Amino acid sequence: MLLSRLxxxxxxxxxxxxxxxxxxxxxHPLFKVALVTGSSQSxxxxxxxxxxxxxxxxxxxxxxxxxxxxxRIRPLLDADVDVVFSALPSDVAGPIEHQLASHGLPVFTxxxxxxxxxxxxxxxxxxxxxxxxxxxxxxxxxxxxxxNSNCSTSGxxxxxxxxxxxxxxxxxxxxxxxxxxxxxxGVASMDILGNVVPYIPNEEHKLETxxxxxxxxxxxxxxxxxxxxxxxxxxxxxxxxxxxxxxxVELEERVSVETAQEEFSTFSGAPQELHLPTxxxxxxxxxxxxxxxxPRRDLTTTQQDHGMSVKIGRIREKDGLLSFxxxxxxxxxxxxxxxxxxxxxAAAKGYLPVRGVN
Ligand SMILES: NC(=O)c1ccc[n+]([C@@H]2O[C@H](COP(=O)([O-])OP(=O)(O)OC[C@H]3O[C@@H](n4cnc5c(N)ncnc54)[C@H](OP(=O)(O)O)[C@@H]3O)[C@@H](O)[C@H]2O)c1
Numbered sequence: 001m002l003l004s005r006l007x008x009x010x011x012x013x014x015x016x017x018x019x020x021x022x023x024x025x026x027x028h029p030l031f032k033v034a035l036v037t038g039s040s041q042s043x044x045x046x047x048x049x050x051x052x053x054x055x056x057x058x059x060x061x062x063x064x065x066x067x068x069x070x071x072r073i074r075p076l077l078d079a080d081v082d083v084v085f086s087a088l089p090s091d092v093a094g095p096i097e098h099q100l101a102s103h104g105l106p107v108f109t110x111x112x113x114x115x116x117x118x119x120x121x122x123x124x125x126x127x128x129x130x131x132x133x134x135x136x137x138x139x140x141x142x143x144x145x146x147x148n149s150n151c152s153t154s155g156x157x158x159x160x161x162x163x164x165x166x167x168x169x170x171x172x173x174x175x176x177x178x179x180x181x182x183x184x185x186g187v188a189s190m191d192i193l194g195n196v197v198p199y200i201p202n203e204e205h206k207l208e209t210x211x212x213x214x215x216x217x218x219x220x221x222x223x224x225x226x227x228x229x230x231x232x233x234x235x236x237x238x239x240x241x242x243x244x245x246x247x248x249v250e251l252e253e254r255v256s257v258e259t260a261q262e263e264f265s266t267f268s269g270a271p272q273e274l275h276l277p278t279x280x281x282x283x284x285x286x287x288x289x290x291x292x293x294x295p296r297r298d299l300t301t302t303q304q305d306h307g308m309s310v311k312i313g314r315i316r317e318k319d320g321l322l323s324f325x326x327x328x329x330x331x332x333x334x335x336x337x338x339x340x341x342x343x344x345x346a347a348a349k350g351y352l353p354v355r356g357v358n
Contacts, residue, residue, distance in 0.1 A: 004355045006082040006347075007034035011071055011096065014038040014051045016184050017087035017110050019059075020336035022047075024306075025085070026060035028340070029277055030347055033063050035079040043070040054184065055331075073099050082353050085339055086111055089183075101143035106352060108146050108339040115147040115210065118222045122149045122214050124338065125276075125345040126269030126283045127161045130218050132349060137221045146346065148338040149214060150206040151181050152234065152243050155328025157211050158284050158310040159247050162263040163322065164215060167252025170229040173207060175200075176237045176244040178295065181330045187236060197236040207232035242295030243330045248323045255322050257315050261286050264312050276344040278337055280308040287313035293327035307332035308341070 008025055012018045013036035025033050037043075042050035048064035058064075069075040071088065073096065084100050086093050086109040093111030101107050114120045119138045121131035123146050135144035148154065152175050160168060177200060179186050191197060208230040215226040237244075255263075265286045271279030281304045287293050293311035307329040315324040328334050346352050 005030060005032040006352060006355055007032060007080060009035040009037065009076055009079060009081040009084045010087065011037045011084060012087035013047065014042045014068065015087055016054060016180055017331055017335040019051065019053060019055050020331045021085050021087055022060065022063050023055060024278065024336055024340045026062050030344060031083065034081055035069055035076065036063065036066050037069045037071040040070055042068045044068070052184070071096060076100060077103060081105065082355060083343060084108070087336065097145055101138065101140040101145050104142040106144055106346065108343045110148060110335045110339055112150065112206065114145050120145050120147055122147050122210055123342045124149065124154065124157060124214060125271050125341060127157055128214050129270040129345065131223065132346060132351065133218060134223070135351070146342050148342060149210050151328065151330035151334025152177060152203065152207050152245060153210040154334040154338055155243060155245055155310050155326050156207065156247065157214050159312060159324065159326045160211060160215060160249065162267045163249055163251060163255065166255050168228045169250040169252060172231045172248040174233045174235065174246045176235055178237070178239040178241050178243055178330055180241050181243060192236065192238045195238065200234040200236055203234040204232040207234065239295045241329060241331065242299045243328050243334065244293065244295055245326050247326060248321055250321055254320055255317065257317050260315050260322055271341055271345060274348050276341060276348065278306055278308060278341045278344055280305045282309055285309045285311050287311055290314065293325060295327060298327055299329050306337060308337050
């Protein structure tokens, strides 16, 4: 049978994460953008008219002419979509994602609303591919919700997963988070120009809990959280894209700098084995120059990387503590790119429908 690309809806398509979705999906081999939604302010205008395009280039032609729909259940069902990607603010996302899953649709979301539900996986297929199985326990009659993590968490877990077999006792993480992490309306220029702000609402709690779920073990219908403490401090800095994180890990077994470098640079997982379209060749790239990684110099998206690899550098070991810096692209690996990879993985594992050509 000839197969057609799955029809995808992007909720919150006009925002920063939504724009990244459009850029990942517009010529994707498995998905085709069939519907874009926004708030009532954007609804009824073409995507190009409604969107203040913040990322590289211009809105792709195949999507630019689509008329933005209101984010309500009826137009979404009428559009006959096969899969939903959500980039809505959390409080808006919660109810509509629930309704869509109840109507049998698979929903891949960036929003935090459902993340800590016992039956919703926070999926990162390089790290916890088996957690996808949790969706079988969702009571949605065929539909389901798969979340990806908060943007800082998505970097941190790559720094922790390769070390987990040495026994993680505790983690101390300090983040230096970009402005784009706060969405298009962001942070007022008067607050951030020439300044840093040592407070991001709700962020520390997310960073202290989500990694323990992601790095936990699937036990039938729930995840047993990984058993270590995380202490997080989150800071907003005047950088456009890219969250830098200073990480200190206390391990049961001593790990040398050379071993850590080896563990990080050889780390890979299911997306690499399956050659998924959005998978980076190397999920972690180790940088050895003493002043790297830096957001301005190391976020570059190459064809092999798509902005999906986490950069790690300045690895140090002292008194049983392993320290390093990591850098993650917050709207790509921390948001839209991660969701697209999750959907590609779900398709590879038979969790998405197949659409034949008429
Ligand atoms: N930015 C990041 O780095 C990042 C990383 C990880 C996760 N996330 C999560 O991704 C989601 C989107 O974040 P963002 O940074 O892309 O935000 P954003 O730039 O502010 O975009 C928000 C989107 O939601 C739409 N929207 C706002 N209020 C709405 C309403 N009442 N009804 C329907 N649509 C509405 C907006 O449409 P209009 O354009 O019409 O207003 C826009 O398309 C959030 O849940 C966020 O926590 C973001």
